[in-house]
Amino acid sequence: MSLFLINTGMTLSILFFYVGYWFRVRNNRLHRAFNSAGIFFNLSTAVYLLGLKYLGDGIEQSGVIATVDKVYIDIHRAIAAVTLILMLLMGWSGFTRKKGFHRKLHFIFLPLYTLVYISGLFLFRSN
Numbered sequence: 001m002s003l004f005l006i007n008t009g010m011t012l013s014i015l016f017f018y019v020g021y022w023f024r025v026r027n028n029r030l031h032r033a034f035n036s037a038g039i040f041f042n043l044s045t046a047v048y049l050l051g052l053k054y055l056g057d058g059i060e061q062s063g064v065i066a067t068v069d070k071v072y073i074d075i076h077r078a079i080a081a082v083t084l085i086l087m088l089l090m091g092w093s094g095f096t097r098k099k100g101f102h103r104k105l106h107f108i109f110l111p112l113y114t115l116v117y118i119s120g121l122f123l124f125r126s127n
Contacts, residue, residue, distance in 0.1 A: 002052060002062040003126040009045030013038045014117050021110060032094065039091050063127040076123055080116045083109065
């Protein structure tokens with residue numbers, strides 16, 4: 001059940017990010033709303049995941065099992081941490097209307113976030 005909730009939260013997040021990206025020129029109000037929802041679902045899922053790891057019995061005891069060696073999991077987590085920082089910078093630059101910085105970041109953020117999302121689907125399985 002834990003992996004299902006994690007995958008659902010991250011799937012909603014990436015869907016909202018891409019729908020928000022589609023509205024970037026068409027409707028700025030919808031662009032902000034969808035991307036804010038993407039940030040919300042990403043952060044909510046990340047807090048849930050960290051809660052499982054550090055406040056609960058651990059990720060493995062929650063039924064989330066790695067399918068690859070630990071080094072690949074560590075690489076995934078490192079890239080996810082960088083992506084989290086980029087996501088927060090994207091949100092900040094969007095809300096403060098720093099358009100040039102915001103536009104440059106999305107060329108890095110969206111592909112990197114997609115990579116982290118897809119790799120997470122393959123690196124873990126449910127027990």
